[in-house]
Amino acid sequence: MTTxxxxxxxxxxxxxxxxIMVLELKLPHGDSLKDLQPLIPTIIxxxxxxxxVGVYWNNHHHLWQAAEHVNGRILWxxxxxxxxxxLFPFTTGWLGENFNSxxxxxxxxxxxxxxxxxxxxxTKLVIKHEGIDSPVGIAFKNDYKTVATMVIYALAIxxxxxxxxxxxxxYALVAALWVVPDKRIEKMI
Amino acid sequence: MTTxxxxxxxxxxxxxxxxIMVLELKLPHGDSLKDLQPLIPTIIxxxxxxxxVGVYWNNHHHLWQAAEHVNGRILWxxxxxxxxxxLFPFTTGWLGENFNSxxxxxxxxxxxxxxxxxxxxxTKLVIKHEGIDSPVGIAFKNDYKTVATMVIYALAIxxxxxxxxxxxxxYALVAALWVVPDKRIEKMI
Amino acid sequence: MTTxxxxxxxxxxxxxxxxIMVLELKLPHGDSLKDLQPLIPTIIxxxxxxxxVGVYWNNHHHLWQAAEHVNGRILWxxxxxxxxxxLFPFTTGWLGENFNSxxxxxxxxxxxxxxxxxxxxxTKLVIKHEGIDSPVGIAFKNDYKTVATMVIYALAIxxxxxxxxxxxxxYALVAALWVVPDKRIEKMI
Amino acid sequence: MTTxxxxxxxxxxxxxxxxIMVLELKLPHGDSLKDLQPLIPTIIxxxxxxxxVGVYWNNHHHLWQAAEHVNGRILWxxxxxxxxxxLFPFTTGWLGENFNSxxxxxxxxxxxxxxxxxxxxxTKLVIKHEGIDSPVGIAFKNDYKTVATMVIYALAIxxxxxxxxxxxxxYALVAALWVVPDKRIEKMI
Numbered sequence: 001m002t003t004x005x006x007x008x009x010x011x012x013x014x015x016x017x018x019x020i021m022v023l024e025l026k027l028p029h030g031d032s033l034k035d036l037q038p039l040i041p042t043i044i045x046x047x048x049x050x051x052x053v054g055v056y057w058n059n060h061h062h063l064w065q066a067a068e069h070v071n072g073r074i075l076w077x078x079x080x081x082x083x084x085x086x087l088f089p090f091t092t093g094w095l096g097e098n099f100n101s102x103x104x105x106x107x108x109x110x111x112x113x114x115x116x117x118x119x120x121x122x123t124k125l126v127i128k129h130e131g132i133d134s135p136v137g138i139a140f141k142n143d144y145k146t147v148a149t150m151v152i153y154a155l156a157i158x159x160x161x162x163x164x165x166x167x168x169x170x171y172a173l174v175a176a177l178w179v180v181p182d183k184r185i186e187k188m189i
Numbered sequence: 190m191t192t193x194x195x196x197x198x199x200x201x202x203x204x205x206x207x208x209i210m211v212l213e214l215k216l217p218h219g220d221s222l223k224d225l226q227p228l229i230p231t232i233i234x235x236x237x238x239x240x241x242v243g244v245y246w247n248n249h250h251h252l253w254q255a256a257e258h259v260n261g262r263i264l265w266x267x268x269x270x271x272x273x274x275x276l277f278p279f280t281t282g283w284l285g286e287n288f289n290s291x292x293x294x295x296x297x298x299x300x301x302x303x304x305x306x307x308x309x310x311x312t313k314l315v316i317k318h319e320g321i322d323s324p325v326g327i328a329f330k331n332d333y334k335t336v337a338t339m340v341i342y343a344l345a346i347x348x349x350x351x352x353x354x355x356x357x358x359x360y361a362l363v364a365a366l367w368v369v370p371d372k373r374i375e376k377m378i
Numbered sequence: 379m380t381t382x383x384x385x386x387x388x389x390x391x392x393x394x395x396x397x398i399m400v401l402e403l404k405l406p407h408g409d410s411l412k413d414l415q416p417l418i419p420t421i422i423x424x425x426x427x428x429x430x431v432g433v434y435w436n437n438h439h440h441l442w443q444a445a446e447h448v449n450g451r452i453l454w455x456x457x458x459x460x461x462x463x464x465l466f467p468f469t470t471g472w473l474g475e476n477f478n479s480x481x482x483x484x485x486x487x488x489x490x491x492x493x494x495x496x497x498x499x500x501t502k503l504v505i506k507h508e509g510i511d512s513p514v515g516i517a518f519k520n521d522y523k524t525v526a527t528m529v530i531y532a533l534a535i536x537x538x539x540x541x542x543x544x545x546x547x548x549y550a551l552v553a554a555l556w557v558v559p560d561k562r563i564e565k566m567i
Numbered sequence: 568m569t570t571x572x573x574x575x576x577x578x579x580x581x582x583x584x585x586x587i588m589v590l591e592l593k594l595p596h597g598d599s600l601k602d603l604q605p606l607i608p609t610i611i612x613x614x615x616x617x618x619x620v621g622v623y624w625n626n627h628h629h630l631w632q633a634a635e636h637v638n639g640r641i642l643w644x645x646x647x648x649x650x651x652x653x654l655f656p657f658t659t660g661w662l663g664e665n666f667n668s669x670x671x672x673x674x675x676x677x678x679x680x681x682x683x684x685x686x687x688x689x690t691k692l693v694i695k696h697e698g699i700d701s702p703v704g705i706a707f708k709n710d711y712k713t714v715a716t717m718v719i720y721a722l723a724i725x726x727x728x729x730x731x732x733x734x735x736x737x738y739a740l741v742a743a744l745w746v747v748p749d750k751r752i753e754k755m756i
Contacts, residue, residue, distance in 0.1 A: 005196060005250055007572060012204030014581030020208065024216075025657045027591075050653070056647040061572055061642070062569065075250070076368060079243040086207065086239070090214045100219035127676035157647065179643060194385060195440055201393030213405075237565065264439070265557060268432040275396065275428070277405045290409035383574060383628055398586065402594075453628070454746060457621040464585065464617070468592045479598035480657030 002063045006078055009062055015091060018053040019044055024093035042096030045108075048175060049092040052112065054084060055178040059119070066136035067126045072117035077125050081119045105167045106160035112171070113153040121145050136181045151173055192253045193245045197269060199249055202271045206278060209234055213249035231285030234297075237364055238281040240303065244367040245274060248308070255325040256315045266314045270307035276300045294350035301360070302342040309335050326348040338363055381442045384456060388438055391460045395467060395488040397430040399424055402471035420474030422487075426553055427470040430490065431541050434463060437497070444514035445504045452507060455500040483545045484538035490549070491531040500525035527552055570631045573645060578704045580649045584656060585620040588613055591660035602683070609663030612675075615742055616659040619679065622745040623652060626686070633703035644692050648685035654678045672734045673727035680720040687713050716741055718749055 025042055028035035070078075091108045096103040123140045130136045156170040218223035245311055259267075280297045287293040312329045319325045345359040403420055406413035448456075469486045476482040501518045508514045534548040585629055595602035635643075658675045665671040690707045697703045723737040 005200065005253075008197060008575060009200045010660050011245060011572065011576045012201055012579055013208055015333070015576055016205055016208040016583055018649070019580055019583040020212065022653050023587065023590070023657055024655075027657070027660050027664060031661075031665035033670050036670070036674075047650070050646075050650055056641070057646075058639070058642055059575060064572075072247070072369075075247055076243070079239075079246075082207070083236070083239055086211050087214075089211055090216070094217050096222035103222050103225070104220050107225075180197055180276075180639075188257060194389065195441075197386060198389045198393055201390055202397055202432055205397040212401070261558075263438070264436055265432070268428075268435075271396070272425070272428055275400050276403075277401065278400055279405070281411075282405050286405060287409035292411050292414070293409050296414075322563060383578065383631075386575060387578045387624060390579055391586055394583055394586040397589065399632070401590070450625070450747075453625055454621070457617075461614070461617055464589050467589055468594070471594050473599075475594060476598035480604070481600050482598050485603075505606055512749075533732075 007064050010149045019037050021089045041099035045092045045096035051175040075127050077122040083121040084115035100164050102160050106157045109157040116150045196253050203246045205279050212279045230288035232286035234281045238277050240364040263314050266311040273304035289353050293351050294304045296354040297345045298346040387443050392435045396562050400466045404406040419477035423470045423474040426468050455503050459496035465489045478542050482540050483542040484535045487535040494528045581624045588656045608666035612659045612663040616655050618742040640694050644689040651682035666729050669727050672731040673724045676720050676724040683717045732755050
């Protein structure tokens with residue numbers, strides 16, 4: 001089985017997720033600048049999630065450049081990843097309306113954490129299928145970056161119960177770190 | 190006629206269905222954990238339907254790996270399948286709001302049943318077009334699994350008039366059975 | 379310029395239109411069979427429009443199987459077609475809520491008429507680009523079916539001012555006529 | 568890295584943006600012609616934005632016909648462009664409800680301006696990657712049209728604070744100018 005349809009389907013889901021998040025930006029009732037003001041947290045949440053989906057799309061792109069085949073388990077591991085990403089519009093919208101509340105901030109981080117975990121499982125299954133000496137095997141063998149990201153998300157979730165703004169700063173930092181494209185794989189190809 | 194555009198269009202519809210179902214997850218008004226609680230049935234319905242769409246995408250993927258050509262009737266049989274799947278967001282949303290009510294639970298099963306029937310018709314038309322000795326003909330000749338699934342859905346619909354929770358358990362069981370990828374076809378390819 | 383990206387983009391738009399129309403099926407407030415009853419006109423409208431979008435997708439598929447190149451004018455003629463089709467969710471939703479009212483029924487027909495006209499212009503531009511003796515030129519030279527459809531739509535729009543149900547019957551008839559795939563082109567390929 | 572998946576993903580986002588903008592066309596409560604009247608500004612805004620998205624899709628199509636490779640920075644420059652385009656449904660909807668108000672008209676222009684700027688950055692990065700003597704380098708070397716468009720948008724934004732209708736006329740003019748396909752690139756290919 002080749003990867004092309006898996007890529008097309010994932011592209012579709014990621015493109016829809018990244019776009020329907022904007023539907024949470026409800027039109028303001030007035031027409032002045034101050035009517036836009038309450039939307040600022042929603043816009044920031046949207047931007048943050050847009051970057052995270054962009055990161056997943058980029059990494060996904062890199063992974064399937066390196067990998068060449070899929071099996072049934074990989075298809076489901078990929079759907080598992082898409083499931084968590086499909087919850088982004090919900091957690092992003094709720095975060096936008098409750099920017100400084102513990103539970104929305106923590107839930108946002110939890111879904112990020114689960115997506116990272118799903119990504120980690122997906123890469124492990126792909127390595128197992130392609131072989132440890134394949135390009136993807138070498139590139140993702142020691143995926144410290146994903147593991148570190150999961151640890152940081154766990155800390156951010158915990159921090160939300162103490163001070164939600166700390167969690168928000170951590171999310172922004174993680175987003176910034178991942179925008180840098182994955183040099184390891186680019187070097188391989 | 191080749192299958193590539195049919196696959197691309199179906200991927201598009203399935204990707205959109207799987208993603209817009211999440212729009213039924215309305216943002217809670219408060220920001221606490223107990224505000225999320227009423228959403229639990231909707232989340233479970235969403236997860237269930239996500240798996241069903243994933244199963245259809247997987248099976249669709251397998252079918253068009255094995256088959257190579259389409260004709261006008263196959264294009265419409267495929268649209269017929271997509272029609273029933275396109276109703277998933279509606280039945281899933283209604284189920285999520287009425288988790289223990291006969292009609293929403295039965296309607297959810299009815300749409301699943303109709304999608305199964307549409308899938309069954311589609312595979313029969315593809316076999317007829319490709320030939321009984323083609324890879325797809327051999328793989329789908331005795332599609333007991335789809336027939337059994339339809340019988341089980343019929344039982345689940347009936348059960349909803351007696352005790353909706355039994356139907357829900359049956360749906361979950363069917364989803365679990367189908368997550369296992371179709372060995373028959375994988376063996377063929 | 380090849381047709382592949384034009385096909386991919388059009389598939390995307392058609393897949394989204396066919397799927398978001400279902401968002402007009404608002405969840406009923408109750409959980410009984412009679413709560414579903416007011417949705418019947420909306421479901422019928424949805425089914426009708428689903429078939430029309432399916433017809434356009436099928437015809438589009440056939441056209442680009444026969445044609446091989448595009449130019450700037452063809453790209454815009456295609457976008458012009460997609461514009462009218464993108465209005466289907468609006469006219470379908472309004473029709474569903476006002477099944478027996480002159481203006482919604484007439485507007486539904488007007489948008490169908492405009493989409494037919496856009497389709498007609500698109501095929502003419504493609505013929506001009508490919509040549510009158512090309513496969514697409516021969517297949518679409520005397521497109522009586524599209525012209526007849528436009529005349530019928532015009533009659534249906536007029537009929538809506540007399541008796542909307544007549545228009546609805548005409549729309550259903552046209553949909554049925556077009557579900558039959560285009561033999562002319564299939565023969566060519 | 569080849570451009571195919573970048574094109575597929577961008578096609579997806581553009582197709583979704585162009586289609587979900589129609590969701591801002593809320594169904595009128597009545598069923599008469601005068602119930603449609605308040606929707607006229609929204610329909611005009613929709614048409615305008617539909618054309619702008621169509622222009623971006625066309626230009627995007629041309630750019631990747633000429634260019635052949637991407638790197639990480641180009642992927643992000645492309646996502647940056649898609650981010651601003653993804654805000655079109657919001658600014659279009661707000662404009663439709665406040666056709667003659669300074670802030671909505673100016674914001675609409677600001678997002679157009681930012682999308683133009685993102686497009687400009689994207690082409691510069693592609694030229695840098697492909698080389699100044701590559702087809703894309705020659706075609707986009709002196710992209711006066713994009714620069715002029717940005718200047719015009721800036722003027723339109725300023726005009727909104729004086730008389731919003733002037734800005735609207737300018738937006739319509741720019742849309743009309745861009746509908747003409749990019750001859751420079753077509754000549755190259």
